[in-house]
Amino acid sequence: MLSDKERRKELGDFLKTRRARLSPQDFGLPIGPRRKTEGLRREEAAQLAGIGVTWYTWLEQGRDIQVSSDVLEAISRVFRLNEEEKEHLFLLANRPLLSKVGRPLVESVNSVLKNVLSQLEYCPTYVTDEKLNIVSWNKAAAVVFGDFNKMNDRDRNAVWRCFTSKEYRELFLNWEDHAQRLIAQFRLAYTRFVGDEWFKDIIKELTNKSPEFRNWWSKHEVLGTPCGKKTLLHPLVGEMIMDHITLQVYDAPELKLTIYQPRQEGETEQKMKHLLNWQADLQ
Known part of the structure; x- marks a missing residue:
């Protein structure tokens, strides 16, 4: 059975790894001498995606919130996700891509x-x-x-x-x-x-x-x-x-x-x- 709690944790972990692989320099953001964060900071990722810092933080923390497809599209764009990563993100957020909906399933090899x-x-x-x-x-x-x-x-x-x-x-x-x-x-x-x-x-x-x-x-x-x-x-x-x-x-x-x-x-x-x-x- 699908566990919502585990799905949200998986979503948070995925977002953290994708945020960590980006550099502020990729977006023309300054890097101060005291910076310790690997990759983008949460507030930088939220700002670039046009969403609230608190909302984005809750996503990474695995909070029980509903996220829209528009927000996921924005995050996908900022994190430069490929098609597989984007599908992965949408499914973890419980928002299947429209192109994936309604496909038939069979149980055996015909x-x-x-x-x-x-x-x-x-x-x-x-x-x-x-x-x-x-x-x-x-x-x-x-x-x-x-x-x-x-x-x-x-x-x-x-x-x-x-x-x-x-x-x-x-x-x-x-x-x-x-x-x-x-x-x-x-x-x-x-x-x-x-x-x-x-x-x-x-x-x-x-x-x-x-x-x-x-x-x-x-x-x-x-x-x-x-x-x-x-x-x-x-x-x-x-x-x-x-x-x-x-x-x-x-x-x-x-x-x-x-x-x-x-x-x-x-x-x-x-x-x-x-x-x-x-x-x-x-x-």
Whole structure:
């Protein structure tokens, strides 16, 4: 269940981190010799956003107040939030963006999407839900990222596996970059479920198990799922270079389709075919 108190605390913490990353010089404000505040002061942020200092202070303190969309727009502008951060802010303030309202939800991966997975024969592809659980995948994904059929529900969560699996950590040439991006995506997903017991449990467990998770989670970074290039170090075939992209499923916007497309570099496509043939021989 959504906890209003925890949601407001999350909102306050997020505002503090975004205020701290700005400099008075960004807005032509003077910096006195006795200044100790990191980033903007509360009164400076309030003035730039055109709202009262007391009102803004209450927001950061997690007070039980109602904030308008106009105020959130002003804060977004002053704090120079990107689209993901802006959505995060609106949801924490319990003011969903209009473009996000009324979207349909489904509970399962439909047959059309499963057919897409099977058609992408040499492209490791999987589907994640709104909690970043991997709910469907193709054979190519299993031979690269692990046999999801043999994993329990916890291990099929992308964030949990990223921070607790030694094999998964060693799979990525630049694991830290991958992990920080993933945790920022998880923070954005968490926005809709602040106070939810499932999220509270997994965050607590990861905080205890992983110092990296504990450090990066506290930074309140939020991020979407940008496309790019990944270099994987597979234990059987070595270096594999792939382009990856994540797509939102139109009819089920809580689901996302992540596709890794083998590049010609390093004979990656040939290595994918070798892995799949090797897997078929074992069956």
